[in-house]
Amino acid sequence: MKPTGVKIVAVGRHVPERVITNDDFAQILDTSDEWITSRTGMKRRHWAREDEATSDLAVVAAQRALEKVALTPNDIECYVVATATPDYQFPATASVVAARLGAANKPAFDVEIGCSGFIYGLIVASSLVRAGLYKRVMLIGAETLSKVMDITDRSTAVLFADGAGAVILEASEEDSLLSSELGADGSRPELLYVPSGGSRKPMTAQGLENHEQYAKMHGREVFKFAVTKMIDATDIALKKANLSYKDIDFLIPHQANKRIIDAAAKHLDLPYERVLINIQEYGNTSAASIPIALGEALDAGKIKTGDVIIFVGFGAGLSWGAIAWKWVA
Ligand code: UT7
Secondary structure: OOOOEEEEEEEEEEOOOOEEEHHHHHHHOOOOHHHHHHHHOOOEEEOOOOOOOHHHHHHHHHHHHHHHOOOOHHHOOEEEEEOOOOOOOOOOHHHHHHHHHOOOOOOEEEEOOHHHHHHHHHHHHHHHHHOOOOOEEEEEEEEEHHHHOOOOOHHHHOOEOEEEEEEEEEEEOOOOEEEEEEEEOOOOHHHEEOOOOOOOOOOOHHHHHOOOOOOEEOHHHHHHHHHHHHHHHHHHHHHHOOOOHHHOOEEEEOOOOHHHHHHHHHHOOOOHHHEOOOHHHHOEOHHHHHHHHHHHHHHOOOOOOOOEEEEEEEEOOOEEEEEEEEOOO
16 A cells, blocks of 8 residues: 655754853843743753854754664655755755755755744645655754844844754655644734845845844734644644644644743643753754754653654744644654
8 A cells, every 4th residue: 555644754953062051141131041041941052153054054963864764865855944044045945955965956945934934844744745746855944043133132132043953754654644733924024023135125234234134023922922822723733633632742842932831831731741841952943943852852762652742833924833743653
């Protein structure tokens, strides 16, 4: 029988070497370790070097995933990168990554939907496999958010960070993808955006002077939206899969704020050990946060065959999504 399902067979992850602590920010901004820890749960984050780009992080994460299952880059039939911080406005970072890995002729494209990138990317990549187009697809959530941080803006600079997580998806008789719920509302892009440098407002000298090359966020509004959507999307995904809260073995949420995750976990009545949180170590790595957390959990031996995982994310767009995923070895 032709396999029509999809499963994840390997996860690789990578973060840049440079660590920035809350105290490092307290030395240059009007902030404190106490404020950042209590408001966000973050303690440290990794920031890329000036000469390190998103593709550099993605390539290492991809190589680590390939090593885990002894595959070569050409065994992957299609590459997808989820990122809001591509190397260039064009070409796609995925094509740069595939070429750097030595798989220059494979199809490769990016998914750009902010911090929901991994969730959307997982649906796109899984669908390619389930439709029978490709037997193996690599999805990499990779970001260098530090490159769009305004180091003089305490309300964003302390939050966002860099990293990459790569998953290899393979055709499978048993299907991991149980259900999904995706959404987006672009009526107020300014809630979380980079004002200049796109076609709406090309970069000018004045724009640079106004720091419009950097991310701006209405934190409080995004916070409220995030809690609501995380809960709603999870509820709907569970319902679509005929599951209830108690069927969840692990919640792997986008790591934007520990208070957002705690609120969702409370609503879902999930004990602490079933909610994967690594925000203290990495900050908000956008499209990379979920695959990094998944990779850590697998390496720690936490996840076993048959476990039901909820991947849930939200972010710029505004956008959101939840996926019910059964772990198949
Ligand atoms: O992944 C993409 C999606 N992003 C998110 O989900 C982020 C969602 N938002 C949040 O996580 C939170 O809203 C923040 C962490 C960004 C802010 O926390 P908050 O509890 O919502 O604080 P606030 O924005 O209401 O600000 C409270 C105060 C303000 O001062 P005033 O106006 O009360 O005097 C801010 O200026 O905290 C101030 N503040 C800071 N103080 C010290 C903002 N950033 C800092 C800082 N250090 N780093």
